[in-house]
Amino acid sequence: MMEKKYIKMGRHWIVVLATLLTFVACHSTSQKQNSNDAVTLKDAFKGKFYIGTALNARQIMGIDSQAIRVVKKQFNSIVAENCMKSGLIHPKENKFNFTLADKFVEFGEKNHMFIVGHTLIWHSQAPRWFFVDDQGNDVSRDVLIARMKKHISTVVGRYKGRVKGWDVVNEAVLDDGSLRKSKFYQIIGPDFIKLAFEFAHEADPNAELYYNDYSMANPQKREGVIRMVKVLQSEGVRIDGIGMQGHIGLTHPDIDEFEKSLEAFAGLGVKINISELDISVLPNPHFHTGANVSDNFKYEKELNPYTEALPDSVSKAFNQRYLDFFKLFLKHQDVTERVTLWGVNDGQSWKNNWPVRGRTDYPLLFDRNNQPKPVVKEIIDAAMNNPKAD
Structure with a gap:
C-alpha cells in the first residue's frame, strides 16, 4: 500500500x-x-538598413497629423515624393520655390532621419522652359547644360550637408536596355547623365549620389543599367548607389529575376536602395508592368474589383508577397542601404490613380486609417529573427 x-x-x-x-x-x-x-519597423531593421517612406505635401505641411505619427514612429528615412521635382521646385528660369522642400528637410532633421532628395534630372515633371528659348524652339546643347548645372548646383547646394543622398538621374534607361530619347538626350546627348552626376558632386562632395529606375528586374534593362554605370565608373564619375524602384504586383516581377538584378548591381560596387516600394493588388490593364507616369488606361469596372475591401485570399497573397520581398532584402542586407515605401498609407498612394484613374488599391503597409496591416508584424518578426550582417 x-x-x-x-x-x-x-x-x-x-x-x-x-x-x-x-x-x-x-x-x-x-x-x-x-x-x-x-517593436517598430525602424527598431526591427536597426543595424540592417534604413526603412523609409515618401512624404506628400499634406504631411510635410503637418496637416495630415495621423500619417505624421506613423512616420515618426515607424520610419528613420524620408524621401520627397514630389516637392523636389524640377517642375515644382524650379517652375521658371530664374525662380525657385523652396517652401515645401525646406519644410521637408527641416522635418527630417528634427526627427533625426536619413533624408533623400528626389529627383534632380528626370524627363517627366520637368518644366517646359528648361528645353526651349523665348520663341519656343529647342535651346542649344550649351544652354541646356548651363540650365541643368544651375538647377543642380542651386538645389543641391541649398541643402549641402543636410540631404544625405540624391536621386541624381531618374528613369533614363528603357526596358530594352537602351537610353531613353528624352529632351536631355536629344539636346545634350548621352553624356547628360555624366554631367548631372558631376554637377551634383561639385555641389555637395559628401552627399551620396544615386541612379533610380523602375522595372529593374527586367533582364534587358538590367544589362542596360550595368552598361551605363560601368561607363560612368570608367570615366571617374562618382555614383554611390542604384535605386531599384519596387513597384511590384502580386505576380510580377519574378522575385528570382529581382534578386539577380540586385546581385548584379551590387557587383558593381555600389549600394542598393529599394527606392519606391509598393505592391498593387489590382489587375494589370493589358498586362502593363512598367512605371512610366505618362502611361494611362481607360477606367473599366473589372479593373477595380475591390472597392470596399480585399477578399481574404487576396490579403493572404499580398501579405506573403511583402514578406517574401522583405526576406530577400534581409538576405542581402550587407549591400542594401535603404528600403523606402512609396507613401505612408493606402489612401495616399499614387497607385489609386495610376495607370487607371479612380481605382481603389491597397499597396502599402498601413491601411487607410493608418493602422498597420498584419504583415507588418510578420516583417518585424522576420527582421528580429535575422542576424545582423557582418
Whole structure:
C-alpha cells in the first residue's frame, strides 16, 4: 500500500512540474510576442538598413497629423515624393520655390532621419522652359547644360550637408536596355547623365549620389543599367548607389529575376536602395508592368474589383508577397542601404490613380486609417529573427 501511495505522489508531482513548465514556456513566449508587438519597423531593421517612406505635401505641411505619427514612429528615412521635382521646385528660369522642400528637410532633421532628395534630372515633371528659348524652339546643347548645372548646383547646394543622398538621374534607361530619347538626350546627348552626376558632386562632395529606375528586374534593362554605370565608373564619375524602384504586383516581377538584378548591381560596387516600394493588388490593364507616369488606361469596372475591401485570399497573397520581398532584402542586407515605401498609407498612394484613374488599391503597409496591416508584424518578426550582417 505504501509503495502505491508513493507512486501516486510521484505522478502528482510530475503533473505539477509539467504544468509549471508549460506555464513558464507559455509566459515566456507571450512576453516575447508582446515585446515584438511593441517593436517598430525602424527598431526591427536597426543595424540592417534604413526603412523609409515618401512624404506628400499634406504631411510635410503637418496637416495630415495621423500619417505624421506613423512616420515618426515607424520610419528613420524620408524621401520627397514630389516637392523636389524640377517642375515644382524650379517652375521658371530664374525662380525657385523652396517652401515645401525646406519644410521637408527641416522635418527630417528634427526627427533625426536619413533624408533623400528626389529627383534632380528626370524627363517627366520637368518644366517646359528648361528645353526651349523665348520663341519656343529647342535651346542649344550649351544652354541646356548651363540650365541643368544651375538647377543642380542651386538645389543641391541649398541643402549641402543636410540631404544625405540624391536621386541624381531618374528613369533614363528603357526596358530594352537602351537610353531613353528624352529632351536631355536629344539636346545634350548621352553624356547628360555624366554631367548631372558631376554637377551634383561639385555641389555637395559628401552627399551620396544615386541612379533610380523602375522595372529593374527586367533582364534587358538590367544589362542596360550595368552598361551605363560601368561607363560612368570608367570615366571617374562618382555614383554611390542604384535605386531599384519596387513597384511590384502580386505576380510580377519574378522575385528570382529581382534578386539577380540586385546581385548584379551590387557587383558593381555600389549600394542598393529599394527606392519606391509598393505592391498593387489590382489587375494589370493589358498586362502593363512598367512605371512610366505618362502611361494611362481607360477606367473599366473589372479593373477595380475591390472597392470596399480585399477578399481574404487576396490579403493572404499580398501579405506573403511583402514578406517574401522583405526576406530577400534581409538576405542581402550587407549591400542594401535603404528600403523606402512609396507613401505612408493606402489612401495616399499614387497607385489609386495610376495607370487607371479612380481605382481603389491597397499597396502599402498601413491601411487607410493608418493602422498597420498584419504583415507588418510578420516583417518585424522576420527582421528580429535575422542576424545582423557582418
